[in-house]
Amino acid sequence: MSFDLDLFVIGGGSGGVRAARIAAGEHGARVALAEESRMGGTCVIRGCVPKKLMVFASQAGLMADEMRGYGWCDAQAGRFDWTVFRQKLDAELTRLEMIYTANLEKAGVEIFHQRATIVDHHTVALADGTTRTAKHILIAVGGRPALPGIPGQELGLISDDLFLMESLPRRVLLVGGGFIACEFATILAGLGCETVQVYRGDAVLRGFDRQARDMATLQLSAIGVDLRLNVNPTGLERSGDRIGVTFNDDSRDDFDAVIWATGRDPHTGGLGLENTGVHLRPNGAIVVDEWSQTAVPSIFAVGDVTDRVNLTPVAIREGHAFADTMFGGRARSVTHHNIASAVYLRPHEVASVGLTEEQACARGDVDVYATVFRPMRSMFAGSDARMMMKLLVDPDTDLVLGCHIFGPDAGEMIQLAAIPITLGATKADFDATMAVHPTAAEELVTMRQPARRHRLAVSAQAATA
Template identity: 70%
Template sequence: MTFDYDLFVIGGGSGGVRAARIAASEYGAKVALAEESRMGGTCVIRGCVPKKLMIFASQAGAMAAEARGYGWTTANAGPFDWAMFRQKLDAELTRLEGAYTGGLVAADVEIHKSRARLADAHTVELADGQRFTSKHILIATGGHPQRPGIEGEELGLVSDDLFLMEKVPGRALIIGGGFIACEFATILQGIGAETVLSYRGDAVLRGFDGGMREKATEQLRLIGVDLRLNSSPVRLERQDEATLVEFADGKQESFDAVFFATGRVPNTGGLGLEEIGVGLGERREILVDEWSQTAVPSIFAVGDVTDRVNLTPVAIREGHSFADTIFGAKPRKVDHRLVGAAVYLRPHEVASIGLTEEEAAAKGPHEVWEASFRPMRSLFAGSEIRVIMKFLVDASTRKVTGCHIFGPDAGEMIQLIAIPMGMGATKADFDAAIAVHPTLAEELVTMRKPSRYIGGAHPDKTVGAA
């Protein structure tokens, strides 16, 4: 059978663009890509990139205060100019979108600015009715924010809306306790909004290491966020120019803006998946095997639409591996077991890879190696906030099974830690490295005694003995 294309990609986010470009430029495949919105997807347009730039903006006031601790008596960040910042942000996102589009054009990928759906196992139909056949189809449509299902939820905003605000709200409510909620609370508080964060749990960042959750929760309060734990809104109501929120305890409060950060769900609606036999999971995610292949052999899926590990670098790796496997005769799977992650709070980030302390204890005897100290830079300026660095070490194999950092630039450090951990490094391998002084990261190679033992009796019967 003759097809119009070797590959048709639905979705112009990081995973889809990488797959299309590699298949076309490196392996000579005839490729098309359909994207109904802006090229670059969630990460570039309404996620990682604008969020990180806003985190930088939110730090400026605190940096000015720190400068005064170093003798700069006139240091003052002044009021935050949202209009100026947003203009620069929009220009940067447009530049990045152009770079993504330009990369596809240079690779001879045919771009369709349209919504697309599957008509059958080898046919894609665009919104205008055009149909194209393809030997392989890759779905990379990502995900979208979900609302909590409460009365008046249409009055609230979602994460996408943060980057489109006309002005900084005077008083804002963030609903949720995951990394998006915590980062958005950090941003809004830092750029001048009186910020309340309401979360139904007893500590933010569910799923992260317990020690990191504790420090993140404490830090949100320290920077001025009004943190309401074990709290849930049940109803929103329009109140003149504001939004009235009723909480589960019956209390009501008024806010200029209410943001839902209550999770994301895969974009699988209206794609025609079930009609042609593509399986979906409980969260409407596309079910795929270790090769990102669906139950329909010609159809594959990568990125957040599969709900495996919902991070941009994972989507990129999945898309690249798909292209290598199908078009490059270089079969490559993606190992989702050891993926680093960072939460960009301020002044200290949270970064993790591998097992949490709770997970390690459940797997058997582990040593916990932990350092806690006040970093030189902020200590000199008068800050009492502490850095935490933690290793989890399997007591039998001596391998480092988890690393967690609460501190400045923790995300940068965890990226480097991912390399030796991926190679199966032991605690002795870290100990063998000579420290670079004075740095924060030197603490990762200078810990000489475990803080505690978890998960059962240590294999070495002398450990912990009196």
């Protein structure tokens, strides 16, 4: 059978763009890509990139406090101008979008700036009424913010909206306890908004190491976020020019804006998958195998739409591996463990790779090398902020099972720690590494005695069997 294309990619985010560019530019495949919004996807346009720039912007107040501690007596953050920042941010995102588009064009990818849906196992329909056939179809449409399903939820905003606000709200409610909610609470508080955050759990950042979670929870309150734990909104209603919110503890409060950060769902609705044999999970995620292949041999999926590990570098690696496997004659799959991640809070970030202490304990015996201390830079300035370094070690094999850092630039440090851990480094390898002094990171190679040892309890009967 003859096809118009070798590959049609639906979605111009990180995973889809990488797959299309490698398939066409390096392996000579005939490729087209459709994106209904802006090229670059969630990360570049409404996620990682603009959010990180906002984190940088929100640090001015803390930096001024620190500089006064170093003798710059008149150091002040001054007045933040959201309009000026927004103009620069929009220009930067446009620049990045143009680079993504130019790289695709340079690779020879045909681009359609419109919505695409699936007609059958080899056919894609475009919004302009035309169709294209392809030997392979790659779905890389990512995810979208989920709503909580309560009355009045339409009065709230989603995380995407934050980058488009004409002005910052005076008083804002963040709903959620994941990395998006915590980062935006950090940002808005740093930019001068009166920020309230509610979360249904007893500590933010579920899924991260519990000790790091507790430290992050305390830090949010320390930087001025009104953090209310074990609380959920039950309804929203218009209250003049504000939004009234009721909570499950029978309290009520008014805000200028409410932002939902209650998770993300795969964006598979209306994609035409009912026309295929592609299998979906209950949350809409596309089921794929280790090669990113669906139940239909010609249809593949990468990135957040598969709900494997929802991180931009993972989507990029999956897209690249798919292109190499299908068009480059190099079969490559992606290993979804020991993936480093970071949460960009202020002043200290949370970063992690490998097992958490809780996961390691459930797995078996583990030695915990951990230290909590005041870093030199902020301590000198008078800050009481603590940072934490932790290595989890298998006592039988000496393998490092996980690393967790709570501190300044933790994301930068965890990237480097992830390399030896991915290579299978032992605690002895860390011990043999010379420290760089004076740094906070030297703690990773100078911890000699476990702070605690966890051993799996066994019954007396089992022990004597």
